[in-house]
Amino acid sequence: MKTRDTLLIVDDMEVNRAILRSLFEHQYNLLEAENGEQALLLLREYEEHVAAMLLDLVMPVKDGYEVMEEMGKSGLVSRIPVIVITSDDTAESEVRAFDLGAADIIMKPFEPHVVKRRVQNAVELCRHKLHLEELVEEQSASLRESNAIMIDVLSSIIEYRSVESGQHIRRIRMFTRILLEDVAKTYQEYNLDGRTIEIIADASSMHDIGKIAIPDSILNKPGPLTREEFEVMKTHTTKGCEMLSGLERMNDKEYIGYAYNICRYHHERWNGKGYPDGLKGDNIPICAQVVAIADCYDALTTDRVYKKALPPEQAFNMILNGECGEFSPRLLECFKNVREDFAALSRAYADGLAPTKKPERKEVRPSSTIDTAGTLEQGQMKYLTLLRYVDSTVMEVDLNTGVYHVVYMPDRDFELLRSGSRFEDSVKAFVQGAVYPEDRDIVLGLLGDYMEEFFSDGLMRRTRKYRVLDQAAGVYYWCYATLLRVDPGNPNQKKVMLIWHRASDEPLEVPHSGRAEEDLFRETVIGRLAGGVIKCRNDKWYTFADNGKGLHGLTGCTEQVIRDKYHNRYKEVIYPADRDLVSQGLVSQMGEGRIAELEYRLVTEDGRLIWVMDRSILVTEEDGMEYIYTLLVDITQSRKAMEGLQESVERHKIILNQTKDVIFEWNVTTDEISYSSNWECKYGYQPIIEGIRRRLPYASHINPDDIPDVMKFTNDMMTGRQLGEVEFRLANAEGRYCWCRVRATAQFDPAGNTDKVIGIIEDIDDEKRETEKLIDRAERDVLTKLYNKRAARHKINRFLELSQGREGSAMLIIDVDNFKMVNDRYGHMFGDAVLTELAARITSHFRDSDIISRIGGDEFMVFMPGTVNHEMVTERAGRLMASLQTMFKNNMKDVPFSCSIGIAYSPEDGSDFQSLFQNSDAALYQAKLEGKNRWMQYRRPAVNAALELKEEADRPEEMRENTEHRGQGTVARVISMTFQELYDAADFDRAMNSILEITGRMFHVSRVYIFENCTDSDDFCTNTFEWCREGITPQRAKLRNVAYTDQGGDYRDNFNEEGVFYCLDIAELRPELQYMLAEQGISSMLQCSITAEGVFKGFVGFDECEAGRIWTQEQIDCLVFLSKMLSTFLLKKRAEDKLRESMQNLEGILNNQNSWIYVIDGETYQLRYINEKTYQIAPETRLGMCCYEAFFKRNEPCEHCPVRECAGKESSILEVYNPVLNVWTLADSSRIRWGDREAFLLACHDISPYKRMEKEGAANR
Structure with a gap:
């Protein structure tokens, strides 16, 4: 397994x-x-x-x-x-x-x-x-084996009243199994599998259990039984069934069922002449039919009290020819197939022997989907139907063993052929009792020279004619006896068929008129056109019947050369290496018909080899012999060209096999694909070969994550792409995904459409695995082996993008309390050991699916995907804190070891990485403020961030880590000033420039600026605002439409999880970036990203151009917060500008329409919008007026108001005449929403000219 x-x-x-x-x-x-x-x-x-x-x-x-x-x-x-x-x-x-x-x-x-x-x-x-x-199966098998032995012993006692004859039961079981296995292979419709065969074979031991009720005087009587005794003997079938019916308590109902059928019906016969019920044909259970043949064979081949054992050959002939009753023709065919196995078992398990070797049991697995018309039975049905049509007596003979079988006998005149224990005895009896005396020597030739010559000459067919006695009329009639060879491919086999056919009144003749003219035509016209026509006997040498006249033009061989050099045998003219192939080909093709077509080589007179195409027909002439007429065509040139092509193909095949790559060709028109032969060697299964576009997305071995890439590749190649490449994972024979790379080229039809795609499938699994190892190594922190910040961010972003807020998750930021004291007191090496152990401890408290990373010196991040249970998250945080407090108790007695944890949840606290990170970091900050050694969940909204900064500034020094106090007044003043300036600003750009100046002077920086993404692409940015201190060169004019990816990488990657890019000295940056910043005179800088819903939209920057500068944590926090405040107002302003621009564009479109367009309130009929055209035709119209008052000078709505016509519908069209303005209009009314109210948009088109023409036309008529 x-x-x-x-x-x-x-x-x-x-x-x-x-x-x-x-x-x-x-x-x-x-x-x-x-x-x-x-x-x-x-x-x-x-x-x-x-x-x-x-x-x-x-x-x-x-x-x-x-x-x-x-x-x-x-x-x-x-x-x-x-x-x-x-x-x-x-x-x-x-x-x-x-x-x-x-x-x-x-x-x-x-x-x-x-x-x-x-x-x-x-x-x-x-x-x-x-x-x-x-x-259980092993124990059951062991138990069945024990039961079988016991049943054998008991059955022997029952049948023979002696344990010494137990070999009979064993033989019956083995005979049954062997015959059933052949039946299962030949006739799948019986549904015989290995298990069923074993049960039937075991149950066969019970076939004669009823003999226990037969008196010894009858059971062991040495002579023939009387009629009365035989009637008593026949009752053993029903007596045995009565015994088996009493075994209802046995759990194996299937076994008892087979045993019952075998016991009752194993003496039934195919023609209905058996006992006890006289069943006929397939009404007899197949298990009983098989045991009947096995029992009959064993009875014939072993000594019984009433007879001596017969030889196996005689027993076979007796059973096959109905001397023991008629059996199923299908089973007799199988019986012939197992003749040698039966004979061997008869010898190996003869009475008195006890072989120790257990016979092998072959597993038989019939096909689950079998067409009955395709079984051997169907072939036998056709065979018997043909015999009925031919109406001839047919006998099969194996001369090696003497076994014969009269397959079909429509005429009782040949009844004597069924007598005799061997074929020789059968022929002699037939000759003596049915053949005309003067013809008897001809028939006996079957047992002598006639048959020997037939095999020695390698003949396939031979016919003789002699007279046979009509038993009914008492007269003789002429009969053709034809001898056919059955298996010519095996020289050791001597199997033939004998067919006796009554001759008609007039003998059949082969016409011979005009033979001289035919020979002349064959030798001249056909011979010159084709190359050669020859006539040969159908023997093993293909002896020439025309002296090889037709070969002269092809080979240059004269009749003299044919006689002297090739002994008048065509087979010797054939190139020796091809002779057996020619013989096999002729036998195979002419076995299905009289025509054959072959290609092979001949030897010419001068020793050259030429290729010929052979087209032959088999003819039986009046002498009873078969002749082959052959038309030969010289195809040497075409064969050489084909061999050259095959050699080229073979060379390419060798090269492909060495590369182990798979070549494919995709026919885009038929959507079928073919692969080189090494596909199955490499992947172990059949690939998809048709319906590629339909089946590939739903039923393939490709990893589902890679299917979109593969489908994009196929679509690109279909729609005109010349070259394509894609990498994906494909399952192999063991169910492992292996990386592949497909490189393909398209071929186009004359119309320019893709016709075929040809490519190669390369195995890049080892390469990919090595790359993945390198990537994994690059993604790991060197000290702790956890993910680093960049890798963790990428994986978390990937999950959040896929889940789209549907899957809950949690982010934890873990910071070690007072870790600086650990380094200061115990040294950095000890500190590294602490971090390594801490990483292992954190990993042990979380799941395999969680993403754990080290994001700073003593800071760690844990992301828990698929988490909706907040209690589980906080419980794990608490367990981790408790675990860390005891971790170094013995090593750090003077320094308490603990951690603080900040927790944020998705989607509640953010659906993108930056939001989650900032909020969990804010929660961590709060945990630190509240005394450390605790976890906190994020709860406060972002609008209170200013107050948090103020609170931080108000706290004493010992409550804050890594910060430098500058006074809360400055921070609060900057925040307040910035917010008030932007909130009250009438001129936004002026207010923004003012804030940049105030911030720059307050924090003593050289330059403050803002970059925003370009309107047409997020991959480019422009310097939109800038303030520079005196003496600093402005850069705004130079920095327009700058690509983020122009510096050898993506500039946005420089910003950390909090959206901050801090550089103390630009010399530490990569050369390309260092060069760009140096051109602007920058020494150090601090930049903060502008984001909208997690998308990078630009950044706010603070540059120091005169000398390197170290920014304090408080300055960084304040500037980051100010940057985010500026970002919020800036993004709001840009959104408003975009909306205002859209409104102006829409209003321009409406004003330029040559129609009166206006909007009416659905309830009050007041005008909510009026376009320029409407103002022109009705200058006194104003917003807020009722439409009927403005356009019709009425005090109430019009009777045929378009608004009323639109009631209950989304739109309506109505012709309206306005007597005040004296115009006809086509009013198109549509239901819309205007703010939070229902309204109607009317577009009125002037159709007055059309109406006047219509009126004038009517007047003229």
């Missing part, structure tokens, strides 16, 4: 698969599917490797219920546990899932650790169950 080490994860949500993958990737090999169709494909392919399946219920293509239904039909659900993971918690869903075979159900959202434990439990239970089934 193969190791079940693979989990199949089936879910259409990538984020769910990612969570489950992180749980089990270290314990199991993982396969993934994103729909039910793909899951079933992988299950069928890797059934023996899959330990369990994690199944979602709601999926495209096929849902989870359909998957379990198909698994139930195929029996997979009993061998592979299915753990359903669903959000449907209804009782109906649970009942249905369990009824379909689910091993467990886990509700979403789930706790990953719970899923892990429940999956492990299900896998272990299934493994124990399968192991127990194996043990």
Whole structure:
């Protein structure tokens, strides 16, 4: 049994698969599917490797219920546990899932650790169950073996009243098994598998159990039984059934059922002349039919009290020819196939012998999908139908063994052919009693020279004619006796068929008129056109019947050369290496008809080899001999060209096999794909070859995460791309995902459309694995081996993007309290050891799926995906704090060891990384302020951040770490001034420039500026605001449309999780970036990002140009907060500008329309909007006026108001005449929302000219 080490994860949500993958990737090999169709494909392919399946219920293509239904039909659900993971918690869903075979159900959202434990439990239970089934099967087999021995002994006692004849029961069981195995292979419709065969073979031991009720005087009588005694003997079948019917307490009902049928019906016969019930044909159970043949054969080949044993050959002939009753023709065919096995068992298990070697048992596995018309039975039916049409007597003979079988005999005149124990005896009896005396020597030639010559000359057919006695009329008639060879491919086999056919009144003749003209035509016209025409006997040498006249033009051989050099044999003209192939080809093709077509080489007179195409026809002429007429065509040139092409193909094949890459060709028109032969050698299964675009997304071995890339690649190649490349993971024969790279080139048809795509599939798994190891090493912190900040941020962002707020999560920032004291007192080496142990302790308290990283000197971050239980998060935080307090109690007695933890949750506290990080960091800050050694959850809204900074400034020095107190007045004054200036600003740009100047002078920096993303691309930015101290050169004019990626990398990557880019000395930066900043005269700087919903929108910067500067923590905190405040107002201003611009564009569009457009309140009919055209036609109109008053000078709404016509509808069109303005309009009214009220938009088009023309036309008529 193969190791079940693979989990199949089936879910259409990538984020769910990612969570489950992180749980089990270290314990199991993982396969993934994103729909039910793909899951079933992988299950069928890797059934023996899959330990369990994690199944979602709601999926495209096929849902989870359909998957379990198909698994139930195929029996997979009993061998592979299915753990359903669903959000449907209804009782109906649970009942249905369990009824379909689910091993467990886990509700979403789930706790990953719970899923892990429940999956492990299900896998272990299934493994124990399968192991127990194996043990039970082994014990059952052992028990059956013991039972079989006991049954053998008891059956022998019953049948013979003696233990010494027990070999009979053993032989019957073995005969039954061997014959059943052949029946199972030949006739699959009987549904005989290995288990059924064993049960029937064991049950066959009970076939004669009823003989215990037969008196000894009858059972052991040495002579023939009288009629009365035979009637008593026949009752052993029914007596045995009565005994078996009393065994109702036995649990094995199947075994008893077979034993009952065998006991009762093993003396029934195919023609209905058996006993006790006279069943006929297939009404007799197949188990009883098989045991009947086995019992009959054993009775004939062993000594009994009433007879001596017969030779196996005679026993076979007697059974085959109906001397022991008629058996099923199908079973007789199988009986002939096992003749040698039966004979060998008769010798090995003869009475008195006790062989110790146990016979081998072959496993028989008939196909589950078999077309009955394709079985051997169908072939035999056609064979018998043909015999009925031919209306001839047919006999099969094996001259090596003397076994013969009269297959078909429509005429009783040949009845004597069934007499005799061997073929020779049968022929002699037939000659003596049915052949005309003067013709008897001709018939006896079958036993002498006639048959010897037939085989020595390698003939296939030979016919003689002699007279046979009409038994009814008492006269002789002429009969053709044809001898046919059955197996010419094996020289050691001497199997023939004899066919006797009554001759008609007029003998058949082959026409010979015009032979001279035919020969002339063949030698001249056909010979010149084709190359050569020859006539040969159908013997083993293909002896020339025309002296090889037709070969002269082809080979240059004269008739003299043919006689002297080639002994008048065409086979010797053939190149020696091709002779056997020619013989086999002719026999094979002419076995199906009279025509054959071959290609082979001939030897010319001068020793050259030429290739010829041979087209032959087989003819039987009046002398009873078969002749082959052959047309030969010289194809040497075309064969040489083909061989050159084959050599070229072979060279390319050798090169491809050495590279181990797979070549493919995709026919885009038919959507079919072909692969080089090494696909199956490499991957171990048949690939998808048709319906690529339809089947690839839903039923393939490609990792679901990579399918979008593969589909994009196929679409690109289909839509005109010349070259393409894609990398993806593909499952191999063991169910492991391997990395592949596809490189392809498109071929186009004359119209320029993609016709074919040809490419290569390269194995890059080793390369990818090594790259992944290097990436993993680069993502790890050198000291603690945890993820570093960049790697953790990338993984967390990936999860948040996939979950889109649907999956809860938690972020914890962990900071060691007073760690500076540890380094100062015990040294940095001890401090590193503490950090390493601390990392291990943190890892042990969290799950395998959690992302743990070191983000600073003594700061750690833990991200817990798929977490909705806040109590579980805080409980783990508390356990970690308690664990750390005892970690170094013996080593650091003077320094208390503890940590503070800040916690934020998604999506409540943020759905992007930056928001979560800032909020969890704020919670950590609060935990520090409240005395350390505690955890805090983020609760305060961001608008109170200014007060938090003020509180921090008010706290004494010992309560703050890594900060430098500058006085709370400065901070509060800057915050207040900035907020008030922006809030009250009438001129935003002026206010912004003023704030930049105030900030720059207050913090003594050289330059303060703002960069914003360009309106048409987020990948470029422009310096929009700038203030410079006296003596500093402005840069704003130079820094427009600057690409973020112009400095050898992405400039945005320089900002940390808090959105801050702090550089003490630009000399520490990479050369490209250092050069760019040096051009601006920058020595050190501090920049803060501007973000909107997690998207980078620009940054606020503070430069020091005269000397390097060390920014204090308080300055950084204040400037970061000021930057975020500026960002908020700036983003709000840009959004308002964009909206205002859109409104102006829309109003311009409406004013330029050549229609009167206005908006009416749905209840008051007051005008809410009027375009320029409306003002022109009705200058006195004002907003707030009622439409009927403004346009019609009325005091109430019009009778045919378009607004009324639009009631209950979304829009209406109405022709309206305005007598005040003397115009006809086509009023188009639509229902809209104006603010929070229902309103109607009217567009009125002037149709007065049209109306006047219509009126004038009517007047003229």
